[in-house]
Structure formats: structure tokens, C-alpha cells
Amino acid sequence: MTEAFDVVDLIRRKRDGGALSTEEIDWLVSRYTSGYVGNDQMAAMAMAIFIRGMERREIHDLTSAMIASGERMDFSSLSKATTDKHSTGGVGDKITLPLAPLVASFGVAVPQLSGRGLGHTGGTLDKLESIPGWRANLTNDEMMRQLEDVGAVICAAGSGLAPADKKLYALRDITGTVEAIPLIASSIMSKKIAEGTGALVLDVKYGSGSFMGALERSRELARTMVDLGTDAGVNVSALLTNMDAPLGLTIGNANEVRESVEVLAGGGPADVVELTVALAREMLELAGVHDADVESHLAGGQAMDTWRGFVIAQGGDPDAPLPTPAESLEVRAEADGVVTRQDAYSFGVAAWRLGAGRARAQDPVVHAAGIDLAVKPGDTVRRGDLLWTLHANDAAKFERALESLEGAVDFAPVGTEVELPPLVAERVSAN
Template sequence: MRAYDLIQKKRDGGVLTREEIEWWVEGVARRTIPDEQVAAWAMAVFFRGMDARETADLTRAMAFSGETVDLGDIPGIKVDKHSTGGVGDTTTLVVAPLVAAAGVPVAKLSGRGLGHTGGTLDKLESFPGFRVELGRDEFIRQVRSIGIAVAGQTADLVPADKRLYALRDVTATVDSIPLIAASIMSKKIAGGADAIVLDVKVGSGALMRTLDRALELAHLMVRIGRQLGRRVVALVTDMNQPLGRAVGNALEVREAIATLQGRGPAALTELCLTLGGYMVWLGGKAPDPDAGRRLVAQRLEAGDGLAMLRRLVAAQGGDPRAVDDPERLPRARHREAFAAPRAGYLTAMDAAAVGAAAMVLGAGRARKDDPIDPAVGLVMCKRLGDRVEAGEPLVELHVNDRARLPAALERLQAAFTLADEPASPPPLIHAVVGVEGTGAAGSVTGAASTASVAPAATPAGPAPLPAGWGHLVELARAARETALAPFSRYRVGAALEAADGRVFTGGNVESASFGLTMCAERVALFKALSEGQRRFTRLVVAADGPERPFPCGACRQLLFEYAPALEVWVDGEPAPLPITALLPRGFRLER
């Protein structure tokens, strides 16, 4: 084989075989393929994509491109949790001890922060003396001994991904869903866990800015994990504002301790209980996610999670007294307020700008070798939906180097949107992906939407989804949340799958001039046509309420005309129908 030929094949839209992918990954890991060819291949994948089989093969090859962690000698189902990155996301410091306290071994390989997103290892190093670099044998011994270990990747783990990611980072090819999925899942597979709960962030502070792309990534990672023999569930959670109040390493550790004491912010506590419920369920300690959540809540109330955090810190060389006395953690010398310029309701926030402000103060890194100041960061005084008065603090900045303050304040200037009328904040949990086929009968309380959940088999219940349709149904239901229906209050969402596997979604848009109203199906179709798509395979339509949202006559004609081979599923119907059944004598140009 030649690297040139594989680059050309992918550039021209070809599908790589497993053997070709394995040869390529070996060349990347051993550095027999030069940087310029690796970068060219990444760009070809960025534009041409990879199908699910290719992505799974890439994941498998990268996972085994170096050493792996074998947790087979540890009794029980070992569970890991991964977040795609956000701002003020302190969940690991809360969830991991709670789940371990519930009897599920937690073997967590974590990373450092980069850019506006924080890293678990940086936060843990706020504990004086805490060691995040554990050898493989020490890592395994600690999980066997106390039920939990949180450490950084060793240098010989997934070397192919390390090199590929470094080149993606400097060639503008990071934002490729197949490459993101393979990068994340290869590390999880190499880490040795039997089950994985994924927290896929979506919003202004996340890598995935839109719900469509977040759901696409979540479904792909769940599918990859299943193909590689892991139990996997993904939650799509909101990152349009920091999850908690604290943004910064020691500040977030204090908040995690408060949460384990039962005094944490509501959103952080809620998400930790939900994630923990799924981890405990996948770990075999609860019959379903709701029961898992109840068990985690009991461990929280009993103080067992706090005790487990204390054991974790002590086991890895940190000062466990800081768990009970957070004053021992680093503290910034100065505090400054960033005030609201006017009165109003906080309706939007640029969470990435908030994270960037904390980074400028020294809480994060612009480059991998930048030093971290564990004491500095931000404390959010308001959340989306809150009323704010002019001059009232929006953010409290914790500062050591005052010379950094102007740059941080500059980033905060445009980060907040104030309006005269209130707006509903986004849901904390947008969807749960991958519950079907894992034995769950339902979903954890608090999830705004549960993707691909097989309904209970009761006579009055809806028919189960045929294989392969679950992700489209969830995308249509998610698109319904984007509808603008101020007159009818009847929201409809549509998800249209093109022949190449891409999915286009839309919600209905109403106008006071009724003739300008757009149905959800048309929004999705026109979006796809505008991007050059001409062949379509499947459509799902979902709406509010029990009434089944069959496409209107105009939409049936458009779909019949542009997608003659289309199968249409109306949410609530027992089965999909061909478009010819919805419009048996439709008009096309050739007729």
C-alpha cells in the first residue's frame, strides 16, 4: 500500500477497507507516514467523511496502536465517564466518588484543559501534592484497593491518536465528527473500562454548537462502543452557560466539595445524579437508570461520596484535609466584579467567552505547555433566565496578576445578552442516546428527552421502533424544539436522511401572513437541497400532542417530486410508509 493512494481514495469519496485503515494507523503510530500526508488525509476525511464501519475500524486500530490497560483482574463491571468538554464542568469530581461509593469500580483516565475548556487533572492538582501520573500497575492496584482512580494517560497509550490530533489541531480539521468520535472512543477502549457513559456537551461553550451535530456525535460514539463490545450510553447536555457557578481549578474543587456535602448548585447536582444513575445501572448495581439515580442520591445524602473523595486524594498523594477544610486549597489575592451595564433578563451567554476570560487570568492554557494558576478564575453570579439590575455583579473575578484583568474583562464585555423580556433557559439534558437494547425500561428523571428509548410493551403503548430508525426519531423530536409556532402553538420537527447518511432537520415556522408559513418537512428539505443533496432515503416527522403530524398536501408533493424513493415515518404510527402511499398519484416532471 501507499499513503498517496489512500489519501487519493478518500479525497475522491472512496470507502477505506479495514486493512487499509489498519495499515494507515500503523504508519501514523510508527511515523513511517510523514506529517504532510497525515494532514492531507485528515483534510480528506474532514470533507468526505467516514461511514460508521470505517469510523469503528479507525477507532479499533487507534485503540490498539500502543499499550492498553487490562482491568480484567478487578472484580465487577468497570465504568468510565467522558465529557466532550465545557466550562465549569466539575462533574467528574462529584460523580466518580459517588459511583465508586455505590460499589461500581471507576477507572478514569482524564485529560488536561486546553483553550476555554477545563481539565479534570488540572482541577485535581489543586489538592496540594496530588499525583495524576500513575503507572499502569499502580492505577490498576488503586482501583482494586479503593474502587477508584483518576489519572492521566500514559505516553504509550493510543500513540496514533496523539499524533493525528496534534496535526488536526494545526490544520483546522478538529471539527470532524468521525475523527472526534474515533479520538474519544479509542482512548476509552484502550483505558480498559467495560462500560462508558458519555456526556456530549452542546451549546455556546461546547465543541458541538448545534443539537443536530451533538446528536450525530452521540449516536456514532454509542454505535462504535457497542461494535467494540462495550456498554455505552450518551447524554446530550447543555453548555450554553457554565454548569456550576465556578470556572477555574481550585474554585471548581471547592464547588465539587460543596456538592458532595449536599450544598452544590442545582444544575451541577442534577446532572451528577443523572450521570451517576446511568453509570451505576451500566455497572450492574441497579435494575434501571432511575434506581441507579436513587442509589447515587442515597450515597450523596449519607456523605459516602465525600468520604470516597477523601480516600482518592489520600491514595494519590494529595492532602485529604483539604476535603474537609477547603481553605487549604489555593486562593487568589484579589477579587473584582464585572457588573451588568443595564437592567434586564439574562437571555443568552457566550460560555466560550466566559471560559476564555478564565483562561486569560491563568486558569487555562492557550498552548499545551502554558502554566496553570490553580487559584484564579470566575464565579458566576447569575444564570440564564435571571433578572439583573443595572450595576449588579454578573461575574466575580478571582485574580492574582492584575495585569491580566483588562483582557479578561474585554472577553466578558460581549458574553452576556440582556433583554427586557424573560426567556426560558435551555433544558439541562437534551437527550439520552443508546438506552435501547441495553435492558432499560425507561429513563432517569430529569431528562428533557430520551433518544432511542424502547417503550414498555403495553397494549396501549406506541409500537417499538424498527432497527435503525431510533436516531432519526430523536433528531425529529429535537428539531421540534426549534419550531417557531406563536399562532398555533403546535410545534413540528422533521429529520430527513440523505443517501450519503447526512441528516437535515427543521422545525415549522409560522408567520402572521399565513401563506409564508413553512412546514418542518419543507425547512429540512430546502436546507438539504441548498447544500447540494439530491437523493433522500428516510424522513421522520414528530409533533406536540397525540395528533399524528402527517405531511400536508404541498409537502407531500415536494417530497414526491424530490425524493421519490423516500420512506416516511410519522411519529406515533406503527410503521413507515413509502411516499407513494402518501401521494399515490403525485405529479412529477416526467408525468
């Protein structure tokens, strides 16, 4: 069979700053998925896209082609509206855990297809697997029943959703093209659109512990993804949120579950509550539930009831003890001062070195490993006060974790006023 296009011609055109047609992008993605276009050629194309970028129409076409490479889910048979959230990932970002049951407690279905952590950012499924018996893999029928009965599902995405993205995602990781905004946006949105949700809120992080870093690049990514969702008929918006410091007081897996339950019980750290409430309002608004009093569902126990139902539905025991570490190490203040900076990336790497994360996709995580923080930026400490506690199952891991925390926290003299940036910097909505 004679091929419609020559992949070398397409690589050259993109390398030289030209645009690819809809038909060319469809062909490229289809042939890459089937194996006709090899990883070496797709790596060259990914680098050309990284350097030259893509027009809005090209990114839309790339996303559509990746969706078309697999199956699409359909929630139209449900008796309730669907809404979902995607975070670009950070350190201590356990927001999905209290957020999904909180939103579902208003009678909205939340089909949250989540992933596992890699490197310094944690994965939602890893956190939830700290709960004895809880399982991430559900059939489509199980998912539909749970959405109808409980309202919230957090599970692994099936292999049939956007298989082209799975191939390209793995290739980007080893070719230095992870940060290309057209590739990030099409990767995230192809999966979310294929997932079939009616509304989607994007939590796009910026700051030291984020995937994107600078606010300007996070804004560009958010704008690109909102445009993609809008073009596909999804009701979508984005919040740009700060990830310079870890979110909450826990970094890990089991300890983040514990903190999430505290939020569902009406307590928990102020920043976790603030972001959970902001995203819940946004998700409910897009799903047609206006002026929702989300704080009352946290204080009144409705969100906790939904959490328990969700955990039980996926085989977990919400009352079972969570894993505890074999070894812990306390770090205390050497002098009086005010915390002015707490570098999220450094803490994420430290938790990873303790065993809370993985270096390779196939590596296991240690659910009890991680860090409990006792202070946040703006807090005053006295000499000898507890700063944080490291947890691991092997005390030999403490040394390298402590190395990654050298210089990660700055202090100023007691009495110094610390101006903290807003947690939610901006909202990006459809044009």
C-alpha cells in the first residue's frame, strides 16, 4: 500500500517552522500507534514541536487524533451530571482525595481517572493504595454502578484510552521533550476528553515544586488546555495555583490519606481546605450546581459519608489502620527565626528518597514513607522546636533525604513580616 505522506517530509516542515495539516497529523498519529512510524522518527518530530511549537488548530488536531486512537467513555446513561478535575502535580498535592467525595456529596458524578507518581510528584492511586483492601482497577460496569450509587470514583485509566498518548508520553520522557506545551496539553486533554466527562476543572501548578515552574508558562499551558476542551465541547476552566511550598503538612502516601480524612472531618491545614473548597466550587459551577455551600458539606459530614462509601465500594476499609513507618527522624530548629521559604521541590525529592515515590514506573512505593511538616512559611520557631519528621522503613535512607533538604528552608529574624503569595493566583476560562 502506498502511504499518503512521507514522515521525513513532515519532520522537515515542522523543523523549519511550518504547520502540519489535519490529514497529516491524523496519518502521523495513526501510523505511529500502529508502529509504521518508528520511535526515532517520532522523537525527531517531538523535538521539532518542542523547538517550533504548534498552532491552536494543530494542537486541536493532535489531541483529536490521539483520542481517535482508542476508545471513548460515555456517561450519558447516568442520572446525574459529570465533572472532573486534573492537577498538573506537585508536592503534598492530595486534593483529589477530599475533593472527589465533597463534590459527589452534592449529587454530581465525579469520574476521576488518576495515575501513579513518578519522580518528586506523588500519585493519587499510590496514596489511596495505603488503605487496606482498596483497589484501583475497575471495569467500566463497576465504574458506572459506583458513579450512580456513590457518586465518586477514583481509579486507574484503562489501556484503551488514548493509546497513542501512552506511546508518545514514554518517548517524551527519554528525549528531553517533556516540557513542550503542545505535547503536554494534548496528552492531558486527549485522556480527559476520551474519559467523557461533561465538565473539567484544571489545577495548573506553578512554582518550584511544579511541573512547569514559571507562572507565565503555567498560564500558557492552562490557556492551551482550556481552548482544547472548549473546542471539544467540554465545559472547562483552570485555576493557576502556587506550588512554591508543599501543600498541607504531609508529603507521602499514608500520611496524605490521614490529612485528607482530617479535611473531610472539618479540620486539616488551611491551605488544603482552601484549595479543596475553591476547586469544588469551580467543579460544581461548571456542572450546573450554583452557589453551593461546600464548607457546610465538610462541616456537616456529608462529604465524609461519601468518602466512606467510595472507599468501601472499591474494596477498602475506611476504619483500618494506615501503614506506619519502621523508622522516624525528627529535625529541629537550630535557632530562633521565622520561616520565609520552604522549597517544594527539595521536599518532594526528600520524600522520594525516603521511599514515598518511584524512579521507574515499575518500582513499588513504601506507603508509610514520607515527611510530616510541623511548620509552614510565615511560622515563627524557637530553637529546639520540631521542624519536620522524616519517615522510612530503612534508616539508611535518612542521609540522602537530609542532603536534599540542605538549603531548602530559609529563616529570618523573629518578628519579620512574611508576605505569603495567594494560593490561587488566577482563573482561566473559555474565551
